[in-house]
Amino acid sequence: MHISDGVLPTTISLAAYAATALGAGLSLKRIRQEDLPKIAVVTSSFFVASLIHLPLGPTSVHLLMPGIVGALLGSAAFLSIAVGLFLQSILFQFGGLTALGANAIMMGLPALFCGFLFQAIRGTTLLRNTIAGALAGGLGILLAAALLAAFLYTSGEDFIGVAKLALAAHIPVILIEAAVSAFTVSFIFRVKPELLHSVLR
Amino acid sequence: MQKNFRAPVPCFLVFFTIIFLFHAPMPLAGADEGTPEAVHDAIAASSEDPENCREVMALLKEHEARLTRELRTIKREIAALNQAVEEPGVRDAVAGIGYILGLFGIAAFMASRRKNRNPEK
Structure with missing residues (x-):
């Protein structure tokens, strides 16, 4: 799920860039020094996750990870995703540099939302944490697909049609992502629960 | 940036393979009077020996078929290579x-x- 170069109108690309810069700046201001290593590791995982292709029927899907990044990093997730997407676009040719702003918004906003949601609904038990992780993971993709449709709507596509298409294409991703997130969160909860007390402030 | 360092070696390989394929048969084609048009002309001119001309034509056709086949393999290889180079x-x-x-x-x-x-x- 990446918007390519030249799809969006220039004004939208520029606006998305401005919003991304603002978001990255805000999340940079809220970073605490002791969280830097964690953010670095999660960013690296986010960056590499898109290379892991899971065969699925005739095609293959890859992980997107906005939900789990949000759950682990809280408000720093936006910066993390912007950095990861920037490197993906220059090293992997995913998306394009002009669409980077839009791509960062598309993944970053769901990450932030899922981060807050995760902190709000995760209780203190393993089960609730796991469910919260799964919800965050699945919802991240769902929201990203919705944002993708919204962005494509500005380029003159029919919103409902694109939204349906994006949703249908990503149903397997949503399921896989939810499972992966649930597993990750339950593992971290058992092994090092203080990692989940995220930078949310 | 890494890509730019990796790309040249396979590209050169393909390039030289193509050069070789295009050039190696050339003397042969020249000996057979070159293009099919030239062969047609030769057939028209040498009506005293039609048997020989038919033989030449058959050889040429076979040769062309083989070249087409080889070219197709090369094209497929280039496509696969392009994909491999594109892939991170x-x-x-x-x-x-x-x-x-x-x-x-x-x-x-x-x-x-x-x-x-x-x-x-």
Whole structure:
């Protein structure tokens, strides 16, 4: 799920860039020094996750990870995703540099939302944490697909049609992502629960 | 950036293979009077020996079929190669991870410097 170069109108690309810069700046201001290593590791995982292709029927899907990044990093997730997407676009040719702003918004906003949601609904038990992780993971993709449709709507596509298409294409991703997130969160909860007390402030 | 270093070697290989394929049969084709049009002319001119001309034509046709077949394989190989070059590999992934760790290392460095400058913070 990446918007390519030249799809969006220039004004939208520029606006998305401005919003991304603002978001990255805000999340940079809220970073605490002791969280830097964690953010670095999660960013690296986010960056590499898109290379892991899971065969699925005739095609293959890859992980997107906005939900789990949000759950682990809280408000720093936006910066993390912007950095990861920037490197993906220059090293992997995913998306394009002009669409980077839009791509960062598309993944970053769901990450932030899922981060807050995760902190709000995760209780203190393993089960609730796991469910919260799964919800965050699945919802991240769902929201990203919705944002993708919204962005494509500005380029003159029919919103409902694109939204349906994006949703249908990503149903397997949503399921896989939810499972992966649930597993990750339950593992971290058992092994090092203080990692989940995220930078949310 | 890594890609630009990797690409030339396979590209050169393909390039020289193609050059070889195009050039190796040339003397042969020249000996057979070159293009099919030339052969047609030769047939029209040498009506005293039609048997020989038919033989030449058959040889040429067979030759052309073989060339087409080989060209098709080469084209397929080029397509596969292009795809392999486009696809990000382990090197790109490692490079990206290095960038990320480096960036956050710089951030940590700046933060620690700021902390040292006003320790009460």
